[in-house]
Amino acid sequence: MRNTQLGRVWIAGADGRVAREFVKLLDTRETELFLTDREDRDVSDADGVNMFAEMNRPDVIINCAGITDVQLCETEPELAYRVNALGARNLAVAARRVNARIVQLSTDDVFDGKTDTYYSEFDQPAPFTVYGKSKLAGENFVKDLAPKHLIIRSSWVYGEGKNFVNDLLESARGEKEILVPENQVAAPTSALEVAKCILRLLTEEAYGTYHAVCSGSCSRYEFAAKILQLAGLEARIIPAFSDDLPDISMRPARSVLYNMMLRISCMETPVSWQEALETYIRSLKN
Numbered sequence: 001m002r003n004t005q006l007g008r009v010w011i012a013g014a015d016g017r018v019a020r021e022f023v024k025l026l027d028t029r030e031t032e033l034f035l036t037d038r039e040d041r042d043v044s045d046a047d048g049v050n051m052f053a054e055m056n057r058p059d060v061i062i063n064c065a066g067i068t069d070v071q072l073c074e075t076e077p078e079l080a081y082r083v084n085a086l087g088a089r090n091l092a093v094a095a096r097r098v099n100a101r102i103v104q105l106s107t108d109d110v111f112d113g114k115t116d117t118y119y120s121e122f123d124q125p126a127p128f129t130v131y132g133k134s135k136l137a138g139e140n141f142v143k144d145l146a147p148k149h150l151i152i153r154s155s156w157v158y159g160e161g162k163n164f165v166n167d168l169l170e171s172a173r174g175e176k177e178i179l180v181p182e183n184q185v186a187a188p189t190s191a192l193e194v195a196k197c198i199l200r201l202l203t204e205e206a207y208g209t210y211h212a213v214c215s216g217s218c219s220r221y222e223f224a225a226k227i228l229q230l231a232g233l234e235a236r237i238i239p240a241f242s243d244d245l246p247d248i249s250m251r252p253a254r255s256v257l258y259n260m261m262l263r264i265s266c267m268e269t270p271v272s273w274q275e276a277l278e279t280y281i282r283s284l285k286n
């Protein structure tokens with residue numbers, strides 16, 4: 001994949017799942033990378049963010065930083081808004097100052113999950129969780145403050161580190177029965193597929209809001225069943241309602257994103273959720 005025109009790239013939240021996959025895709029002979037995470041450059045520190053941008057003059061800023069723990073956002077809303085909303089604002093201001101493009105990562109949680117079909121980029125967000133509201137506030141800051149922006153929404157992202165797939169595999173090796181909600185439906189998407197999409201959009205110099213999810217959709221229960229099948233594990237999963245499972249109850253019920261912007265721009269879309277999952281499970285075995 002060519003990425004010659006990216007130039008100097010600053011990734012904030014570089015230890016996260018999506019950031020790690022994105023870095024693997026880059027040709028470092030062509031790109032100068034600045035990787036920061038919470039300890040070395042807290043995105044909620046406006047002065048620190050500006051100083052870093054002025055010093056390093058990135059051409060592209062990718063905001064992968066975020067408080068992604070939905071429960072934590074509920075219990076610590078100020079932290080959620082500080083990082084997910086103000087962090088995005090700070091990076092957007094810095095991007096405008098140094099004339100950089102900015103990529104803001106966002107989520108299906110900006111929708112209420114009450115649709116019978118899917119959400120395209122042209123549907124109205126209506127978040128009901130602190131996480132979703134803080135991410136939408138982040139999107140809006142970026143839209144309002146940075147003219148050269150890309151907002152990329154994805155869902156049920158898994159990759160290196162803590163995530164639903166790895167948690168399930170771990171539980172399957174220990175617990176006999178695992179409760180998994182069957183009343184949450186979305187498009188599971190690997191961090192690798194999100195990263196590929198970001199790179200394609202940057203390479204094409206695309207701007208605006210794009211959904212970037214694997215094709216197809218499933219319930220959490222179907223997702224779990226496929227994970228176990230591909231991993232060759234025998235654990236018993238029990239279909240449940242999300243209200244019975246506090247860890248994942250605060251999510252939209254049906255938040256299937258549709259990659260309409262990618263499709264109407266005639267751009268390549270991510271592979272099916274089954275294919276992406278198979279690639280991921282295979283990578284764990286190697």
Ligand SMILES: NC(=O)c1ccc[n+]([C@@H]2O[C@H](COP(=O)([O-])OP(=O)(O)OC[C@H]3O[C@@H](n4cnc5c(N)ncnc54)[C@H](OP(=O)(O)O)[C@@H]3O)[C@@H](O)[C@H]2O)c1
Nearest residue numbers: 013015016017018038042043065066068105106107154157
């Ligand atoms: N995971 C999903 O299902 C999903 C779905 C759709 C969209 N997204 C969005 O995609 C983005 C990346 O997701 P991800 O799954 O790669 O997230 P992730 O693995 O949770 O990574 C987020 C990173 O941001 C860091 N961070 C937290 N607070 C920070 C701060 N104040 N300053 C700088 N860095 C900070 C985190 O560090 P600590 O670990 O130390 O907190 C972590 O390394 C997020 O914006 C998320 O909202 C995720």
